[in-house]
Amino acid sequence: MKKILLLLAVFTGFVTHAQFLEKKKDLKKYEGFFDFYYSQKEDKIFLEVSDLNKEFLYVYSLSSGVGSNDIGLDRGQLGNEQVVKFQRAGNKLLLVQPNLDYRAITDNELERRSVEQAFAKSVLYGFKIEEEKNGKFVIDITSFLLQDAHGVKRRLAQQNQGNYSVDASKSALAMERTKAFPKNVEFEALLTFKGEARGGNIRSVTPNPNLVSVIEHHSFIELPDANYEKRIFDPRSGAISISYLDYATPVFEPIRKRYIIRHRLEKKDPNAAVSEAKEPIVYYLDNGTPEPIRSALLEGGKWWNQAFEAIGFKDAFQVKILPDDADPMDVRYNVIQWVHRSTRGWSYGGSVIDPRTGEILKGHVSLGSLRIRQDFLIAQALMNKPFAERDDNYQPMLELALARIRQLSAHEIGHTIGFAHNFAASVSGRASVMDYPHPQFSVNNGEIDFSNAYDTGIGEWDKVTVAYSYSQFPQGTNERNALNAILAKAGQDGLRFISDSDARPRGGAHALAHLWDNGADAVNELENVLEVRKTAISNFSKDNIRTNEPYSVLEDVFVPLYFFHRYQTEAAVKLIGGLDYNYAVKGDGQQITKVVDSKEQKKALDGLLNTLSTEVLIIPEDKLALFPPRAMGYGRSRESFRSKAGVAFDPVSAASTASDMTLGLLLHPQRATRLIQQKAIDKRQLGLEEVLDELISNTIKAKAQSGYEGEIQRAVNYSVLRHIINLSAGEQGPSQLKAITDYKLAELRDWLKTRTGDASAALMSSEIDKFLKNPKGFKNTPAPQIPDGSPIGMPACDFNGF
Structure with missing residues (x-):
């Protein structure tokens, strides 16, 4: 009796399993690289998978962004591309990302498998099999599409804009640009992130900063055929590269392989000059x-x-x-x-x-x-x-x-x-x-x-x-x-x-x-x-x-x-x-x-x-x-321009800011370290001591000016002193760096003490004294910050950005 009931349950389950899509009355079918179905009533997408273990490319991106350069979530921003494949595990299909950083390019299947097993892979998602018929599997990928694949939440947190999470009640599939083509399928989802805004940047670009809505895009793409020819990377070429470790490489050859990235481009007539x-x-x-x-x-x-x-x-x-x-x-x-x-x-x-x-x-x-x-x-x-x-x-x-x-x-x-x-x-x-x-x-x-x-x-x-x-x-x-x-x-x-x-x-x-x-x-x-x-x-x-x-x-x-x-x-x-x-x-x-x-x-x-x-x-x-x-x-x-004069325009702070720019570059600890090392190797070279001597002689020890010019000169002098002290107080350089800067500061202090009746000299002398007696108590007082530059702040790009 138990066997009969078990068989009946299995049979009944199979029938129900196989009739999953047939029960959906409002499905719209999309035919392409993957066939899929959309139910407007449920706001769900059901994907049909026919080729298990076949690799394809998954890419996520942003169709609509946040609109802040500082936050860095732009319309059209690409995410990472990943080679993935569907694998069956019981009643699930797993979306698995193989580890392509470690490979064995060889005909030896066992050798390839040994490398695959040596390094971790990543299971990106697990999907319940809703229907299985004629070697095809139907899965509900809605929750996958409604997750924050692009990392919007993480980015907002990194930029101190607030802690957000996806609000499912205010999120939905976006079907206008969800499409299917023979070699790719494209999905979109409107995601609303709910949280408590903390940063000014997110407040400046959202009508309600506690509710941030963007559209994330997902692409499943057929991988190219095997006819593409890789080209070796050379550091002299100006090309961008990819790299990976190939464990099938002979011991006497480099195990890390480097190849350039490029579009596939071939002549119609390979033998023609043009x-x-x-x-x-x-x-x-x-x-x-x-x-x-x-x-x-x-x-x-x-x-x-x-x-x-x-x-x-x-x-x-x-x-x-x-x-x-x-x-x-x-x-x-x-x-x-x-x-x-x-x-x-x-x-x-x-x-x-x-x-x-x-x-x-x-x-x-x-x-x-x-x-x-x-x-x-x-x-x-x-x-x-x-x-x-x-x-x-x-x-x-x-x-x-x-x-x-x-x-x-x-x-x-x-x-x-x-x-x-x-x-x-x-x-x-x-x-x-x-x-x-x-x-x-x-x-x-x-x-x-x-x-x-x-x-x-x-x-x-x-x-x-x-x-x-x-x-x-x-x-x-x-x-x-x-x-x-x-x-x-x-x-x-x-x-x-x-x-x-x-x-x-x-x-x-x-x-x-x-x-x-x-x-x-x-x-x-x-x-x-x-x-x-x-x-x-x-x-x-x-x-x-x-x-x-x-x-x-x-x-x-x-x-x-x-x-x-x-x-x-x-x-x-x-x-x-x-x-x-x-x-x-x-x-x-x-x-x-x-x-x-x-x-x-x-x-x-x-x-x-x-x-x-x-x-x-x-x-x-x-x-x-x-x-x-x-x-x-x-x-x-x-x-x-920044101002220390309240609402008034402040030309002295402008000069201080400009001098700070030069001094921050000139007295950078890495540059100072190179100067020390180059002088040690070749006495004819310019050394840190000469740089400091020339700098002090042309600023603090220069002939004092009066009036408006004098105020500009004093602002520069304070900047010079502040940067020299900052160089000594830093922890990035060798001990000799501190030895030289402290020695020059002591020399300068003694000279400043001879400038009787000069309030500016007395103040700088006192500042040096306080620093040399208690370096850890030094607090740098920066000049007003230089306005944004090229085009915002300092360049920070990988192989791109301008």
């Missing part, structure tokens, strides 16, 4: 982009075709407008998206990549829409009385901003076709759009010349990176030799490649790789930039704004002009304690590394000290009359 591509690389510009920006972005993006033509591809790289019925999140489209935020911020380029091979499946560029307004503002500040005669004279400034946007389009697309930043390109003219371009101006007959502000095409280095990554070599060619030949010729042509961490102004040490600089000689260009700045400040007037605009706007226009020298200062300071080196490999004949010559370092120090001079930092008195207290409705923002 051929069309089987499938050209096509990028689609967001059809919501307005004119004239739209035309500028199209033009700048199309520059890349010049590089592909140089390696024998005809019309292989194209840029078009996204069709009205296309979804920018659809993996079939490489997209340039025009992204809006509450403040200006970074643009960046990302890619969906096959993690197995490095093949780029989708390029996705995000361009911050407010950036062009900042470029317009810079032009407005530098031009001589642009609104003197009429208020509609915006075309010259717009043209300059559009020239910058063309370059920006090319730059971010470059990341998505596989290329890293090249911050050494500017030493060879304008060799790469993958550099960060500072506008190139000059002064002729007392007027600023804008004619050469930005480049107008692809650079010579960009052609090298395209050649390395995308050249199709004739059959029988030794590919490694051919690739080496490309890089060798680039070196012979004087092209240099140095990327991100080496170019950063504080931790970086490369003497030729800088962000936002121009020219082969950083110090000479600093002199030029200061001359441009001086001329523009002299010309600056009420006619730099339109009629009926409050003078508070004029102050905001003046900000980027006053700090116009900030990035060339960063470039010049890197020569001090600097190195010149390459990503050299054995046998290529490149210079490996050398210390910057002492004469160049001393020249750079002189240039840096000039940025601390009263002549450079003082705002002319006739300009101060243009900056009244802020008008009602036009309060200070993060991009305004």
Whole structure:
């Protein structure tokens, strides 16, 4: 009897199991890479799985974002791509992510399995099998789609905006862009995050900051076929790479494998010198982009075709407008998206990549829409009385901003076709759009010349990176030799490649790789930039704004002009304690590394000290009359001058902020450490003691000035002392760093004590005494923070971002 009941139960269960979809009366079927069904009544999606253990690509992203650059959750933002597969476990299907960081590429199945079993995999989700019929399984994936895959909750917490969680009652599937195609299916869900807002950023971009609603996108994508050919990564190439450990590698070969990322591009006729591509690389510009920006972005993006033509591809790289019925999140489209935020911020380029091979499946560029307004503002500040005669004279400034946007389009697309930043390109003219371009101006007959502000095409280095990554070599060619030949010729042509961490102004040490600089000689260009700045400040007037605009706007226009020298200062300071080196490999004949010559370092120090001079930092008195207290409705923002004078404009704090910028770079502990080490190895080199002596002699010990100039000078002097004390108090450097700085502080204290009747000297002497007696009690009093820069704060990007 028990057996009969058991069989009846099994049979009944099977029938019920098999009739799951048949009971649903309102299902809408979508046919594609995965077939799925949507029940509007239940607001659920049921996925049909027919191929267990078959790998595919899962990508999550944001269709609609939060709108804050600081929070960093943008419309169109890509998440991580993951190779996954469905595996059965009892009455469940598990979505499993294999561990591709550790592999055994071999025909030996047991060897492959041994590596798979050695390292953990990840089960991303478990789904109850609702129906099983004819080898097909039906699962309810609704809860999977309604989870916070993109990590919005985590990001809001990381940015101290509040603790949030998904509110299921206010979340739902979003069906407008949920679609099925032969090689991919796309799902969307509206997620509402409920919590208690704590941060100002989230409050500034939401109608109700306690309820934050975004749309998360999920893509299931067919993996490419096995015909893609991986290409070896070379650190000299400028290409972005993937890597993994291959445990099937012979012991005498490197176990870590490195390959570049690139789109699949093949000639229709491999034997032809010039051929069309089987499938050209096509990028689609967001059809919501307005004119004239739209035309500028199209033009700048199309520059890349010049590089592909140089390696024998005809019309292989194209840029078009996204069709009205296309979804920018659809993996079939490489997209340039025009992204809006509450403040200006970074643009960046990302890619969906096959993690197995490095093949780029989708390029996705995000361009911050407010950036062009900042470029317009810079032009407005530098031009001589642009609104003197009429208020509609915006075309010259717009043209300059559009020239910058063309370059920006090319730059971010470059990341998505596989290329890293090249911050050494500017030493060879304008060799790469993958550099960060500072506008190139000059002064002729007392007027600023804008004619050469930005480049107008692809650079010579960009052609090298395209050649390395995308050249199709004739059959029988030794590919490694051919690739080496490309890089060798680039070196012979004087092209240099140095990327991100080496170019950063504080931790970086490369003497030729800088962000936002121009020219082969950083110090000479600093002199030029200061001359441009001086001329523009002299010309600056009420006619730099339109009629009926409050003078508070004029102050905001003046900000980027006053700090116009900030990035060339960063470039010049890197020569001090600097190195010149390459990503050299054995046998290529490149210079490996050398210390910057002492004469160049001393020249750079002189240039840096000039940025601390009263002549450079003082705002002319006739300009101060243009900056009244802020008008009602036009309060200070993060991009305004800070003030210690209440509502009044504070020129002394502006000078203190500018000097702080230079001093923070010059007296960085890593730079100071290099100076100590370089001097120890070569006595002819510039050392930390000489830097401190020159700095003190040109500021604190310089001839005292009076009046307005004297206040500026004293503000700089306090900044100098504060930074020297801060260098001594820090814990990042060797003991010798503290020994030198404390010795110089003691020397300075003794000199200051001789300055009888000088209140400023007495105060600084007292500060040194207190610090030397109790270093742990030292509290740094910073100058007002410098307004946001390039374009917001300091650069912080991986292989993308601009």
